[in-house]
Amino acid sequence: MSTPPADRGSTTVAERAVRRIAERAATEALAPGEVRVHRGSAAVRGRRARVGVAVTLPYPAVLDEAGERVRSHVADRTAGLTGLAVPSARVRVRELRVRERAEGTGTLAPKEASQEVPGGGRARRPWSQRRLPVAVLAFVGAALCGLFLYDVVSVHAAGRSPARWRTRLMEWLATHGPDSGAWPGAAIAAAVFLLGVVLLVVAVTPGRRRLLPVAGPDAGIHAVIDRSSVASLLRDAVAEVPGVTRVRVRVGRRRARVRAGLGFGSPATARRAVADTARETLAACGLARPLRLKVRVRTEPAWRAPAPSAAKSTPVAAGSMPRSADEPTP
CATH class of the missing domain: 3.30.70.1350 (Cation efflux protein, cytoplasmic domain)
Structure with a gap:
């Protein structure tokens, strides 16, 4: 059958x-x-x-x-x-x-895209044009200059008397300068000095701190990636590691921090797996300046230890000896 x-x-x-x-x-x-x-x-x-x-x-x-x-x-x-x-x-x-x-x-x-820009240089961060601050500063400066110019032209061309506000301003500045010892003049001078320092820093720094430069395949190609996008890629990749139940990622300009919560498994093995996965993900992003990686894995409150091996789970009873193959069964 x-x-x-x-x-x-x-x-x-x-x-x-x-x-x-x-x-x-x-x-x-x-x-x-x-x-x-x-x-x-x-x-x-x-x-x-x-x-x-x-x-x-x-x-x-x-x-x-x-x-x-x-x-x-x-x-x-x-x-x-x-x-x-x-x-x-x-x-x-x-x-x-x-x-x-x-x-x-x-x-x-x-x-293949190389990690360095052709010519031996490194990809730089994009330079921020800062259109809104420049527009506000230019508008304020143009308004003040136009107001002073109107008063001066009216005095010299039309023969009018100087404006009362300009006369009082000149008198106040003459009596409250930085060398007069009065605190308002010193405070205004310090404020103008700090404003100049801020403007100089803004002029010589690129800005756009949320963007990271990516190594382009050609000198004429400039690519960037947002730090939040890199953090999302790291979070998705680490979340696929077995045993990881919670992931927190923070990406800065020079380093990336990964914090993972472990629900089950060996912490040492999970930490190595998380570190390897994070390194592979960062390498795949093709950043012009590699980020320093910091990984921390902590066990969750409901963490379960790995199951013991078979040899440890079945101990030999006390007083019993392993039976030889040639020994007859009673």
């Missing part, structure tokens, strides 16, 4: 194999070498699978068309090779690679 096919057994495709297939399929979606896969994910539930890949696409290219080609190819190829139903694939474009013309041909080839 033969066994029915349904009762002969089942074939299970591991999530790791599905992830590897999806990553391989993403590299085949466009021309060879144009798609670069950073990380893939897969979740298998019965006969259905959900896959996702983070990729680097060539530039220039129409992102929606290139992303749709990668998504459809990954879904179809994974379903065909695994036999699972893959409704769709999630594609995340993490960065772009600029194409350069190959020597002797008219084709464009992808070029």
Whole structure:
């Protein structure tokens, strides 16, 4: 009597194999070498699978068309090779690679972005134009100069007497100067001095402290990224580390601080995983000046220690000895 096919057994495709297939399929979606896969994910539930890949696409290219080609190819190829139903694939474009013309041909080839700007220099922060402060200062200065000019022209051209406010102002300044010993003159002089220092600092500093320069592939390309965007990337990447339940990220101009809460697992292992993931994410951002990373992992109040090994969980009873294979069973 033969066994029915349904009762002969089942074939299970591991999530790791599905992830590897999806990553391989993403590299085949466009021309060879144009798609670069950073990380893939897969979740298998019965006969259905959900896959996702983070990729680097060539530039220039129409992102929606290139992303749709990668998504459809990954879904179809994974379903065909695994036999699972893959409704769709999630594609995340993490960065772009600029194409350069190959020597002797008219084709464009992808070029890796370097961390340093060509010429040996470093990418600098964008210089803030500070349009609003300059406009306010120019308006106030122009109004005061126009008021004084009107009074002087009216005195010399029309023969009118000086304005009373200008006469009183000149008399007050003559009697309350910095050398007169009166505190109002000294206070005004100190305020003018501090205002000059502030204007000098504003003039020689770039501003835009929320932006971080990105190393461009060409000297004519200047790219920046907001610090909040870097913090979001770090937060999303660290949140995927097993055992991490809470993530707080703070990105400054020179350093990045990551604080993670651990719900289960070994704290030392989790800290290494969080540090490695954060370093990989910062490296993928392509910053012109790498940030100093500081990682802190703390256990949550409901933290569970890792399960003991099998050898420790089944101790040998007192007074019992392991039985030899040749010894007869009583």
